[in-house]
Amino acid sequence: MYTTIQFIHSYWAYLVLLIVVLATINALAGFFSKREYSAKDFRISLFALIVTHIQLLIGLVLYFVSPLGLQNITTNGMGAVMKDSVSRLYAVEHPMVMILTVVFITIGYSKHKKKLLSSKKFKTLAIFYTIALVLMLSRIPWSQWF
């Protein structure tokens, strides 16, 4: 169970990273080029929302089955986890920041849908997706992942 969830979470992360990077670049390019918002722009922003939400669900399950997640806190105590940078990353920082990432994507997506002008849609997406991307890049366990 644990290794399967860990495997899925690890490989789904490539898709999440790729789509969020593409959706952010697309939003920024759309905003700066002042072009009209199209169905393609809607699809890529929606796709970013879907893949990150799926990763959130997989991550939540993983948090409860991984020895690096909740188990680490219950076994060793919060004090010991916070003192060790790797433990802290997996048990605290990564989950919290990734949840925040998904919150930013979700707010950006729902706010942009309500805007009527193309420039406003792109601006909303660009701001929220860029913040989400920066947050995500900051707390991926790069050294363990690659």
Ligand code: HEM
């Ligand atoms: C939504 C964006 C997320 C991305 C892109 C992401 C990405 C990753 C990556 C790349 C790893 C390392 C995998 C490896 O070493 O092979 C990882 C590990 C982990 N993630 Fe996430 N994650 C996300 C969300 C979450 C959330 C929301 C949680 C929990 C609430 C979570 C919990 C964990 C845990 C516990 C591990 C360590 C698993 C282990 O090796 O035992 N992740 N994540």
